[in-house]
Amino acid sequence: MEYRRLGRSGLQVSALSFGSWVTFGSQVGDDTAEKCMKLAYDKGVNFFDNAEAYASGNSEIVMGNILKKMNWDRSTYVLSSKVFWGGKLPNQIGLSRKHVIEACHNALRRLQADYLDLYYCHRPDKNTPVEETVRAMHDLIQQGKVMYWGTSEWSAQEIMEAYSVARQYHLTPPTMEQPQYNLFHRERVEVEYQKLYREIGLGTTIWSPLASGLLSGKYMNLTPDDTRIHRPGMEWLKEMVVGEGNAWKHEKIKRLKTVADDLGTNLSRLSIAWVLKNDQVSTAILGASKVEQLEDTLQSMEVLPKLNAEVMERIEGIMDNKPKMPAY
Numbered sequence: 012m013e014y015r016r017l018g019r020s021g022l023q024v025s026a027l028s029f030g031s032w033v034t035f036g037s038q039v040g041d042d043t044a045e046k047c048m049k050l051a052y053d054k055g056v057n058f059f060d061n062a063e064a065y066a067s068g069n070s071e072i073v074m075g076n077i078l079k080k081m082n083w084d085r086s087t088y089v090l091s092s093k094v095f096w097g098g099k100l101p102n103q104i105g106l107s108r109k110h111v112i113e114a115c116h117n118a119l120r121r122l123q124a125d126y127l128d129l130y131y132c133h134r135p136d137k138n139t140p141v142e143e144t145v146r147a148m149h150d151l152i153q154q155g156k157v158m159y160w161g162t163s164e165w166s167a168q169e170i171m172e173a174y175s176v177a178r179q180y181h182l183t184p185p186t187m188e189q190p191q192y193n194l195f196h197r198e199r200v201e202v203e204y205q206k207l208y209r210e211i212g213l214g215t216t217i218w219s220p221l222a223s224g225l226l227s228g229k230y231m232n233l234t235p236d237d238t239r240i241h242r243p244g245m246e247w248l249k250e251m252v253v254g255e256g257n258a259w260k261h262e263k264i265k266r267l268k269t270v271a272d273d274l275g276t277n278l279s280r281l282s283i284a285w286v287l288k289n290d291q292v293s294t295a296i297l298g299a300s301k302v303e304q305l306e307d308t309l310q311s312m313e314v315l316p317k318l319n320a321e322v323m324e325r326i327e328g329i330m331d332n333k334p335k336m337p338a339y
Contacts, residue, residue, distance in 0.1 A: 012025050012026065012027065012054060012055025012056065012312065013025070013026040013312060013315075014026065014057070015292075015293050015294065016214070016293070017129075017159070017186060017187055017214035017216075017293045017294075018186055018187055018208075018212045018213050018214025018215075018293060019186075019211070019212020019213075019214070020159060020186050020187075020212070020214065022089065022128070022158070022159060022186075023057075024057060024058045024089055024216070024293055024294045025055055025056045025057045025058055025294060026287055026292075026294055026295065026312065027056055027283070027287075027294065027295055027297055027308075027309060027311065027312065028051075028056055028057075028058035028059065028060060028089075028216065028294045028295070028296045028297065029047065029048065029051040029056050029058070029059055029060070029296065029297050029298075029299075029305070030059070030060035030061070030218065030296040030297070030298050031044070031059075031060065031061050031065055031066075031070040031073070031074055031298070032060075032062070032065055032070075032218070032296075032298055033065070033298065034070075034298055034299065034300050035061075035065065035066060035069070035070040035073040035074060037066040037069065037070070038300055039300050039301075041073055041076070041077075043300075043301070043302065044073050044074070044077060045077045045080070046302045047299050047302055047305050048074070048077050048078075048081070049081065050302060050305055050306065050309070051297075051305065051309070052081070052083065052088065054309050056309075057087060057088050057089055058088070058089040058091070058129075058216070058294055058296075059074065059078075059088060059089070059090055059091070060091045060189075060216065060218075060296050061074055061090075061091060061092050061093075061118075061122070062091075062092055062093035062094075062131070062133060063092060063093065063094060063095075063096065063097050063114050063117065063118055063133075064093065064095065064096035064097070064133065068097075068117070068121055071092065071118055071121035071122050072121045074122060075121050075122040075123040075124065076123070078090075078122065078123065078124070079123050085124075085125075089128040089129060090122065090124055090127055090128050090129070091127060091128060091129035091130065091131065091216075092114075092115070092118035092122065092127050092129075092130060092131070093130070093131040093132070093133035093163060093189075094106065094110065094111050094114040094115065094118075094130065094131070094132060094133060095132065095133035095134050095136070096133065097110060097113075097114050097117070105136045105138060105139055106132050106135075106136035106139045106143075106144040106147075107136075107139050107143065107144075107147075108143050108144075108146065108147040111132075111144060111147040111148065111151070112147055112150070112151065115127065115130060115151055115156055115157065116156075119156065126155055126156050126157065126158065127156065127157050127158070128157075128158045128159065129157075129158070129159050129160070129161060129186075129187065129216070130148065130151065130157040130159070130160045130161075131160070131161050131162060131163045131187075131189055132144060132148075132160075132161070132162045132163065132165070133163050133164075134163065134164055134165075135162070135164075135165050135166070135169045141169075141172050141173050141176055142176050142180070144173070145173055145176050145177050145180075145182050145183075145184075146180075146182060148160040148182075148183065148185075149177070149182040149183045152183045153183075159186040159187065160183065160185055160186065161185045161186050161187035161188055161189065161214075161216075162185055162187075162188050162189070163188065163189035163190070163218075164189070164190060164191070165188060166199075166203070167199075167203045167204055167206065167207055170185060170188060170204075170207060170211075170213065171206075171207065171211070173185050174211050184211065185213075186213075186214055187213065187214035187215065187216055187293065188204065188207075188213055188214070188215055188216075189215070189216045189217070189218055189296075190204075190215060190217065190218070191217070191218055191219045192215070192217045192218075192219075192220065192286055192289075192292070192295075193219055193220050193221060193222040193226060193282065193286060194222070194226060194267070194282055194285060194326075194330055194332075195222050195225070195226070195260060195330075195332070196219070196222065197332065197333070197334050198334045200215060200217075200289065200291065200292075201289070201333075201334050202334045202335075202336060202337065204291070205336070208291050214293040215291055215292055215293050215294075216293055216294050216296060217286055217292055217294065217295045217296060218296050220282060220283050220286040220295040220296070220297075221279060221282055221283065221308075222282075225260065225264070226264065226267075226278060226279065226282040227278060227279045227282075228264060228268055228277070228278035228279065263329055263330060264278065266329045267281065267282070267326065267329055267330075270322065270325055270326060270329070274314065274317050274322070276310075276313075276314050276317075277307070279307060279308050279311070280307070280308065280310055280311040280313075280314045281314055283295055283297070283308055283311035283314075284311045284312070284314035284315045284317075284318055285318065285323075285326060287311070287312075287315055288315065288318050288323065295311075297309070
């Protein structure tokens with residue numbers, strides 16, 4: 012496993028990390044969740060990602076129970092949560108001081124932890140002054156309940172505003188952002204955040220490196236008649252397979268698979284390794300509904316050295332979506 016600094020901070024996170032989004036507490040059983048976390052930890056993963064919104068808090072409960080059972084030295088892993096969607100009532104959502112602090116306390120209780128290493132503002136809150144949110148995060152850090160705070164899916168302008176407010180009032184600035192980044196979703200990480208990497212040392216913890224499973228190739232051969240896409244709750248899969256405008260994605264995936272075949276690997280590992288090839292990526296968060304799936308994607312590190320200039324150029328030729336850098 013390779014370890015990278017989280018932006019300009021001194022914290023080191025494994026290049027591959029493990030998250031519980033859409034799996035723990037809902038899609039997979041607790042036994043499978045435990046096996047996945049143990050496998051990840053044994054393979055060198057030291058960052059485990061969670062959020063209050065995942066399975067309405069149940070994801071944190073499952074992870075907390077596993078961490079208690081494993082009894083790993085707390086200094087050997089990095090634990091996160093996110094705040095925004097805590098419930099349906101007015102003060103259970105957003106980034107007010109009340110919700111940020113109460114959500115942190117609830118996450119610590121569910122995770123059975125004394126502190127969070129990373130705490131994210133899961134989305135920007137237009138209804139709360141950014142100074143209020145920054146002060147709440149600063150206070151949690153001063154109290155030792157959080158080590159570093161950051162954002163998820165914030166614009167560069169919103170992150171810079173929070174950073175500037177923190178500097179103006181001598182508060183703790185954000186350290187990291189958790190954006191979506193994959194072969195189909197590139198603009199924000201590769202272009203919009205460029206100034207932030209240079210000027211404030213922003214770290215990135217990437218979610219959806221496989222574009223919600225699309226880049227795994229497992230949906231490549233599904234047809235509109237496949238019974239799986241017509242099951243209740245599978246509307247997202249139906250849109251992915253037969254949604255208007257998605258045909259071009261499936262064609263590119265087929266061509267990317269030939270690159271993976273030539274490298275002696277598979278599409279999932281190639282896609283994740285491509286994400287890690289970006290020097291501004293601190294870590295890519297893996298998810299898994301099966302232990303075998305995680306065993307496979309954890310091997311993505313082995314593909315990284317194979318991504319030389321020639322291979323990267325071949326991939327760019329297939330994707331034809333490299334964002335254009337603005338002239339500063």
